[in-house]
Amino acid sequence: MAGSGYRDYFKVLGVDRSADADAIKRAFRKLARQYHPDVNPGDATAEAKFKEVSEAYEVLSDPEKRRRYEQFGQYWNQVGGGGPGAGGAGFDVDFGRYGNFDDFINDLLGRFGGAGGGAGFPGGFGGGSGFPGGGFPGGGFPRGAQQRQPINLDAEASVKISFAEAFRGSERTLSVNDERVQVRIPAGVKNGSRLRLKGKGNSQPGTGRRGDLYLNLEVQPHPVWRLDGDQLRAELPVALDELTLGGSITVMTPDGEADVTIPAGTAPGRSLRLKGKGWPLKSGRGDLLLTLSLQWPESWSAEERQLLEQLRQARAQDPRRNWLSSARL
Structure with missing residues (x-):
């Protein structure tokens, strides 16, 4: 023609x-x-x-x-x-x-x-x-000839978000192929989560076809909170007397301040569980685990040293009693 x-x-x-x-x-x-x-x-x-x-x-x-x-x-x-x-x-x-x-x-x-x-x-x-x-x-086409595979018009991009954005969700405006696109990041996404923006990928000239855009989310670390699977964790600094004597203390959670009770005689490394105060999940909120970490003072006041001396004099148990007998070769 x-x-x-x-x-x-x-x-x-x-x-x-x-x-x-x-x-x-x-x-x-x-x-x-x-x-x-x-x-x-x-x-x-x-x-x-x-x-x-x-x-x-x-x-x-x-x-x-x-x-x-x-x-x-x-x-x-x-x-x-x-x-x-x-x-x-x-x-x-x-x-x-x-x-x-x-x-x-x-x-x-x-x-x-x-x-x-x-x-x-x-x-x-x-x-x-x-x-x-x-x-x-x-x-014409040769009969039985293999047709060319469809063009993959999908695209990928990485987006860094803060820990707070991942926890609470947020909205971002991105520039995609000279087009400004509003992206909603749902609450509770994790590092490596993938969002699909339908019809925002590469376009094929002359056909109107356009692929999808996949966003790979990179959640930035937080100085206090960390996500372990579905559990939100943090190290909670406590003093020697708080571990020994126990009592109620004020802590910070993602929802604000809360009061928790430390049982008397709690050893360092134990965790306190706050139900429903953790990471947003599809089934609701997960739990928050606070691991007790003994905060040793950099220096002692004269009064503290005097009280420690009284404690040494009044101590009823030798901490190395069993150790001495077990360590003998």
Whole structure:
């Protein structure tokens, strides 16, 4: 079809010269249904018209080919090369390889404007290297030939968020392909969580297809809190007398201050569990575990030293009694 001279592809599809990619696609779908050989069996005129509208769509759906076409008119395919029919292959399709009309249209729409060969088919429409001799040998696809795998338009990006954002959730505004996208980060996400933004990935020129964007979340560490599986943990500094004598102390939780009780005689390293005060989970809030850590003073006051001396004099148990007998060789 392309070898017979210049055609006004906009008139062929019945669209204005200002028509966007979606309008061109809609026009092609309508005309392709109307003139498809399966709908018009034995009608050579309809088949020729079908090839003409397919050729027009192939050019106008490709931004670069459309630019050359609009700029150079009938000489467009001599500028930059690779127009329909280049190399004399023409536009021929073996319709028998498709089960129905929708299979053909979906295949054609998905391939026009794709990577490689300018038209999405291996080697393009003529002059390419996808098949021996370029274009479609023998006027159609070789039967049983393996079709090219669909293009993966999905994209990935890493986003750093604070520990507080991961705990409470937040909203971020990201710049994606020159587009500002509002992202909602749900409460309770963990380091390595993945968010999917549907239809915000890479786009395929000329087809309107767009993949998804996957955000990999990197939760920054916190100076106090750490997440251990589903458990929120922290080291809680306590004094010697608090461990020995026990009592009520005020601690900080993610929800604010809270009072907890340390049992008398608690050893360092033991943990206090605060139910429902931990990490947000699908089933509710997890528990908060506070591990008691003896905070040894850097220095002692005179009064403290005097009390410690009294404690030494009054101590009833030798801490090394069992150790001495067990350590003897």
